[in-house]
Amino acid sequence: MALFSSENPHYKYNRKTLKYERIDNTVGYHIRKFLKVAALGIVLGFGTFILLITFIPSPSQKKLAEENDRINSQYQLLTKQLDDALEVMTLIQERDDNFYRVMLQADSIPTALRTGNIKNSTRYDQWDNLRTGTIVKETTQKMDLLNRMLYTQSRSFDELVELSKEHEDRLLHIPAIQPVSNKDLKRTASGYGRRIDPIYKTVRFHKGMDFSAPTGTDIFATADGTITSIGWKQGYGNCIVINHGYDYETLYAHIHKFKEGLRRGSKVSRGDVIASVGNTGKSTGPHLHYEVKYKGVHQNPQNYYFLDLTPEEYDEMIRISSNSSQTFD
Ligand SMILES: [Zn+2]
Incomplete structure (x- = not known):
């Protein structure tokens, strides 16, 4: 309170002189007053600083938010590209099951084996609590699905190469010509x-x-x-x-x-x-x-x-x- 009443002159009773003496013109008074004002200033300044850093983003925070946005849009682009790759992969699978494997008399590969159980796996739940969680989760799932399909497809091709070798060998061992030259069938x-x-x-x-x-x-x-x-x-x-x-x-x-x-x-x-x-x-x-x-x-x-x-x-x-x-x- 004393601080705010400083406009009015301060006096102190002097017992020796039996007079009221003005004290706000002494050095000690001014030092004390300065310290009080400085302390208040520090408290107010610190408070304001806390308010600022709490509610107004700093330049580095702004930069992080921008980066986040860019990462987010890159994820969207990636997930689109993955969609295209998955589409091509599906076509290859269909050709494999309905043509190559049929030709070489191999059973078709069940879809569950080709795609795995990625949609229902809980290992992607760790992304759920992120602001960009959905897109990260989706992209990761699609990437894993593509990997799985590629793995199964390459195993299928390995199997078909073996089968076709066997098929070729088999063809060489099945009687397939006449035992004498018989061009005009006269024999x-x-x-x-x-x-x-x-x-x-x-x-x-x-x-x-x-x-x-x-x-x-x-x-x-x-x-x-x-x-x-x-x-x-x-x-x-x-x-x-x-x-x-x-x-x-x-x-x-x-x-x-x-x-x-x-x-x-x-x-x-x-x-x-x-x-x-x-x-x-x-x-x-x-x-x-x-x-x-x-x-x-x-x-x-x-x-x-x-x-x-x-x-x-x-x-x-x-x-x-x-x-x-x-x-x-
Ligand atoms: Zn005979």
């Missing part, structure tokens, strides 16, 4: 099925296909494989059996001569000359009797010339081989 003699036995003249099931050809004509292995039998077989005469793997086996009978150097266990490739046409065993003329077995069961060989015959030639062969009622055996 097609007798087909698979019920035929008249050339010697006993009774109806018997013919388990192979006959190709009539001069003695000495080349005989080819019809697929890659290993010779499991080479020599004389009752009825078949000189005979070769090739195991091709994948449950396929072929037999070549009535051979004149075996190719030199071939023995049991020899590896052969499709198109290799393995022997020459002859008339050995139960046979009524020089010809090759050819059989195809799958899982131990005789097959109609004319379904195994697909690398050799056009569809028209195939029809023609069926016509010729079913016309002849008698086999060469």
